Amino acid sequence: MTTTEAEPVKLSWWVAGDTNAFFGLGFNTLVNVLVLSGLCLGVVNIPGADVFGVILPALGVQLLIGNVYYTYLARRLARRENRTDVCAMPYGPSVPHMFIVVFVIMLPIYLATGDPIVAWTSGLAWSFIIGVIVLIGAFVGPYIRKYTPQAAMLGTLAGISIAFISMRPAAQMWEALWIAFPVMVIILIGFFTDLKLPGNIPVGLAALLVGSAIGWIGGYMSVPDVIDAAGNVALSLPTFDIPRLVDGLANVAPLLATAIPLGIYNFTEGMANVESAAAAGDEYNLRAILGADGAGAIVGAALGCPFPPAVYIGHPGWKAAGGRTSYSLASGVFIALMCFLGMFSLLGALLPLPAIVPILLYIGLLIGAQAFQEVPKRHAIAVVFAIIPNIASWAGGLMTNAVGAAGSTPAEVGEEGFANAGLVYHGTLLLGGGAILAGMVLGSIVVFIIDKKFVPAAIYCFVGAALGFVGLIHAESVGWNVGGQIALGYLFAGIILLAFAAFTRGTPVDGETDDPSEVPAPRAEEEAPAPVLAPIDTTRPATA
Numbered sequence: 001m002t003t004t005e006a007e008p009v010k011l012s013w014w015v016a017g018d019t020n021a022f023f024g025l026g027f028n029t030l031v032n033v034l035v036l037s038g039l040c041l042g043v044v045n046i047p048g049a050d051v052f053g054v055i056l057p058a059l060g061v062q063l064l065i066g067n068v069y070y071t072y073l074a075r076r077l078a079r080r081e082n083r084t085d086v087c088a089m090p091y092g093p094s095v096p097h098m099f100i101v102v103f104v105i106m107l108p109i110y111l112a113t114g115d116p117i118v119a120w121t122s123g124l125a126w127s128f129i130i131g132v133i134v135l136i137g138a139f140v141g142p143y144i145r146k147y148t149p150q151a152a153m154l155g156t157l158a159g160i161s162i163a164f165i166s167m168r169p170a171a172q173m174w175e176a177l178w179i180a181f182p183v184m185v186i187i188l189i190g191f192f193t194d195l196k197l198p199g200n201i202p203v204g205l206a207a208l209l210v211g212s213a214i215g216w217i218g219g220y221m222s223v224p225d226v227i228d229a230a231g232n233v234a235l236s237l238p239t240f241d242i243p244r245l246v247d248g249l250a251n252v253a254p255l256l257a258t259a260i261p262l263g264i265y266n267f268t269e270g271m272a273n274v275e276s277a278a279a280a281g282d283e284y285n286l287r288a289i290l291g292a293d294g295a296g297a298i299v300g301a302a303l304g305c306p307f308p309p310a311v312y313i314g315h316p317g318w319k320a321a322g323g324r325t326s327y328s329l330a331s332g333v334f335i336a337l338m339c340f341l342g343m344f345s346l347l348g349a350l351l352p353l354p355a356i357v358p359i360l361l362y363i364g365l366l367i368g369a370q371a372f373q374e375v376p377k378r379h380a381i382a383v384v385f386a387i388i389p390n391i392a393s394w395a396g397g398l399m400t401n402a403v404g405a406a407g408s409t410p411a412e413v414g415e416e417g418f419a420n421a422g423l424v425y426h427g428t429l430l431l432g433g434g435a436i437l438a439g440m441v442l443g444s445i446v447v448f449i450i451d452k453k454f455v456p457a458a459i460y461c462f463v464g465a466a467l468g469f470v471g472l473i474h475a476e477s478v479g480w481n482v483g484g485q486i487a488l489g490y491l492f493a494g495i496i497l498l499a500f501a502a503f504t505r506g507t508p509v510d511g512e513t514d515d516p517s518e519v520p521a522p523r524a525e526e527e528a529p530a531p532v533l534a535p536i537d538t539t540r541p542a543t544a
Contacts, residue, residue: 017322067332155386197453211355
């Protein structure tokens with residue numbers, strides 16, 4: 001008796017679903033680039049020639065590095081597993097870091113020096129450090145992932161999706177609901193039912209066209225704005241400027257307090273996103289993913305971009321929309337060309353924002369739901385616990401920003417002032433400090449308690465104590481003994497868990513379920529080299 005190997009599948013470079021996913025991810029990234037451009041121009045006052053002639057072209061190179069490599073990984077995985085339904089990981093500028101590098105790093109330096117260029121170089125140094133930390137995380141991350149329960153990683157990812165991805169787009173929708181809600185309805189019908197749109201038109205394209213038509217017909221958009229924006233179109237190609245980066249690194253010590261925890265945030269978020277993709281059926285090598293993220297940040301900083309890239313949340317959403325191996329590549333190439341050609345001011349004048357943000361809300365909804373759908377039912381409480389720190393981080397930021405917008409500071413308001421308004425300001429900041437790590441630690445503790453595995457739960461408590469002691473979780477700053485009372489809380493909880501472990505020693509631990517569907521499959525981590533980057537031509541001058 002002989003066995004025959006399955007015939008290798010034929011991988012198409014483009015399928016119909018790639019068009020859907022391309023429009024979704026492409027316009028998601030487009031919105032983010034429009035936002036970061038506005039932050040550079042309007043908050044830090046970086047000259048427009050540098051924003052459109054240096055920062056955005058450098059960002060375009062970052063996108064090409066990550067999206068080309070992620071496409072290669074997807075096609076390699078598809079060939080190895082002989083499947084045609086593999087979906088590439090999405091990639092783009094990290095949204096939380098866009099705001100952090102502007103308001104926490106560059107803006108204070110700009111206000112202190114009055115020089116936007118000094119602020120910009122400090123942002124470059126900060127992004128470079130982030131990239132180095134993520135590269136280190138590429139080697140540490142797989143071990144963390146191996147011993148962290150799925151509910152903890154998906155739960156903290158759901159917290160990000162609910163607080164930081166869903167809430168802002170939802171609020172923006174309600175500012176122009178007459179444009180946004182028809183778009184949202186098209187997205188829900190197209191992605192959550194089996195109905196096809198007339199002519200099998202891609203859902204993302206149909207939603208954008210309908211929203212844009214409503215916006216233009218209803219007078220939401222302005223022709224003069226389009227004419228003005230067209231005057232900014234110009235070709236700009238990136239070049240390396242190492243002295244500019246070195247200037248920023250000359251005063252690196254103050255940057256480490258935020259770069260270290262946020263670099264850890266980057267690679268822990270990357271772990272959660274890889275876990276999300278695995279739950280959707282595509283098991284990627286974590287080292288390869290984080291290697292591309294770290295390399296992109298380092299190369300981007302050397303070229304002039306202070307915004308580190310990251311593997312995006314949302315792989316299951318783009319896969320459900322039909323995306324396969326090339327949608328992310330097409331998105332990266334499209335956005336890179338827009339960066340090189342200086343098209344972003346023109347695109348911002350042509351496309352109404354309320355027609356774009358429902359796509360972001362769709363991704364937030366999908367990821368939030370996935371956390372509950374992919375883990376055993378008994379672990380749902382752990383998912384909720386892992387979500388809470390991210391909501392606290394979002395809420396604390398809102399309170400701080402609202403006070404600042406009123407021309408005051410949290411110190412001037414005081415704890416009593418917040419309490420009189422029914423707010424627990426300091427506690428909310430502590431709960432949300434290092435939200436990604438905190439969510440993973442808390443979610444893991446709850447999972448192991450539910451499964452009556454008290455020793456692993458105690459170990460995670462001790463990890464939480466160490467992280468809290470130095471301020472990497474549940475703190476407003478990083479330093480020695482900045483979170484003593486936090487550390488004691490985790491330490492005492494760990495001791496109690498060890499006591500329970502001793503008390504129940506020898507007691508058989510049932511699985512709490514006889515349903516094999518609730519037993520997560522083991523994860524195997526493939527070994528893959530870090531990405532090899534093609535050389536970049538550094539001889540071409542940048543033009544404004």
